[in-house]
Amino acid sequence: xxAVRKKRLYIVLALVAGVGIAVALALxxxxxxxxxxxxxxxxxxxxxxxxxxxxxGGMVEEGSLKRSGDSLSNEFVVTDFAKSVTxxxxxxxxxxxxxxxxxxxxxxxxxxxxxxxxxxLAKHDExxxxxxVTKALNESxxxxxxxxxxxx
Amino acid sequence: xxxxxxxxxxxxxxxxxxxxxxxxxxxxxxxVLMVVGLVWGLAFAPPERYQGDSYRxxxxxxxxxxxxxxxxxxxxxxxxxxxxxxxxLADVALQQAAPIGAWLCxxxxxxxxxxxxxxxxxxxxxxxRLTSMLILLFLYFGVIALGQAISNRDSSAKACAVLALVGAxxxxxxxxSVEWWNTLHQPATFKITGKASMSAEMWLPLLISVLGFxxxxxxxxxxxMRLEVLKRESRSSWAKAEVIRQVEARS
Numbered sequence: 001x002x003a004v005r006k007k008r009l010y011i012v013l014a015l016v017a018g019v020g021i022a023v024a025l026a027l028x029x030x031x032x033x034x035x036x037x038x039x040x041x042x043x044x045x046x047x048x049x050x051x052x053x054x055x056x057g058g059m060v061e062e063g064s065l066k067r068s069g070d071s072l073s074n075e076f077v078v079t080d081f082a083k084s085v086t087x088x089x090x091x092x093x094x095x096x097x098x099x100x101x102x103x104x105x106x107x108x109x110x111x112x113x114x115x116x117x118x119x120x121l122a123k124h125d126e127x128x129x130x131x132x133v134t135k136a137l138n139e140s141x142x143x144x145x146x147x148x149x150x151x152x
Numbered sequence: 153x154x155x156x157x158x159x160x161x162x163x164x165x166x167x168x169x170x171x172x173x174x175x176x177x178x179x180x181x182x183x184v185l186m187v188v189g190l191v192w193g194l195a196f197a198p199p200e201r202y203q204g205d206s207y208r209x210x211x212x213x214x215x216x217x218x219x220x221x222x223x224x225x226x227x228x229x230x231x232x233x234x235x236x237x238x239x240x241l242a243d244v245a246l247q248q249a250a251p252i253g254a255w256l257c258x259x260x261x262x263x264x265x266x267x268x269x270x271x272x273x274x275x276x277x278x279x280x281r282l283t284s285m286l287i288l289l290f291l292y293f294g295v296i297a298l299g300q301a302i303s304n305r306d307s308s309a310k311a312c313a314v315l316a317l318v319g320a321x322x323x324x325x326x327x328x329s330v331e332w333w334n335t336l337h338q339p340a341t342f343k344i345t346g347k348a349s350m351s352a353e354m355w356l357p358l359l360i361s362v363l364g365f366x367x368x369x370x371x372x373x374x375x376x377m378r379l380e381v382l383k384r385e386s387r388s389s390w391a392k393a394e395v396i397r398q399v400e401a402r403s
Contacts, residue, residue: 034280034333035334094272104336124203124271125339129350130200130201
């Protein structure tokens with residue numbers, strides 16, 4: 001490699017490094033705004049603003065889901081295994097919503113620290129597993145009309 | 153270090169001959185791998201326990217997203233070569249790869265949105281992974297527009313190379329976004345170290361599909377580059393002879 005090319009190589013490296021550092025600084029300054037949701041710990045520590053719409057995310061605690069008998073109201077607890085936050089939601093929960101599953105809820109925190117959600121999104125984890133073979137066989141053998149969820 | 157092999161790569165005539173020899177093999181590999189991977193994944197792989205059949209879109213979504221990023225890395229490397237060595241062929245590769253990458257990125261975004269509706273409950277959410285992927289699409293648009301807007305070949309090569317290099321900063325952000333920030337998009341299923349969080353009968357067709365997409369990308373890129381090389385070298389005797397040979401073969 002001759003001297004001119006070497007010089008151009010250094011210019012290219014400096015360009016990429018410079019832009020990389022600038023973007024890294026900008027992103028670390030914007031850290032809080034890039035996070036899609038607040039964790040229950042952040043909400044418990046008062047990092048989330050009250051009165052404005054925020055997103056809260058975490059795992060739905062096992063056994064915490066309470067469905068109202070006569071309306072579409074639901075109440076459940078979302079946890080990050082350190083702190084937890086109660087979420088109230090009026091509407092149909094997504095197909096993938098289940099206890100032990102990650103969710104993100106959009107809504108306002110009220111004075112009691114309960115999130116009044118107007119949208120609930122299910123978060124899918126990185127695990128992809130086929131259903132157990134026996135269970136699949138039973139389903140296909142016995143209850144044919146029962147369609148699989150989200151199978152459209 | 154001996155650089156002759158590298159400079160030989162910059163010769164359009166040599167590139168045209170060698171790529172012509174590789175193309176049929178690559179095309180066959182792309183066809184076989186894509187058909188096997190997609191048919192296996194879309195029709196024969198087991199359904200997922202929670203999502204049922206809707207997860208099958210990953211057999212298109214994941215390869216398209218992989219390739220959209222791999223294509224940009226290729227463009228950034230070509231940009232570096234074109235800036236440092238002033239190699240014309242690197243500029244051809246950069247500008248011809250951009251539309252392919254843009255389409256792959258678009259496919260990844262659209263299939264992701266289609267999957268997001270039944271799974272998450274929304275088509276789009278402004279989380280770090282989705283947004284950085286959208287920025288990648290705009291970077292592709294930028295490279296295409298810049299290449300078309302500047303008529304002087306040398307300055308357009310320089311401008312596109314700089315944009316491709318600068319935009320490469322976005323690639324690690326896309327890959328690490330699901331670890332650095334809270335996102336709705338799930339973290340990577342495949343890790344370089346450790347076991348994949350997926351059963352073998354699901355990831356095997358996915359792997360074949362990804363390899364098929366890689367071959368497909370190389371085939372399309374080589375075809376586009378060969379055409380562009382013929383256009384740019386249209387005044388040289390070998391290119392004229394090649395065009396005449398092709399026209400005669402058609403008639």
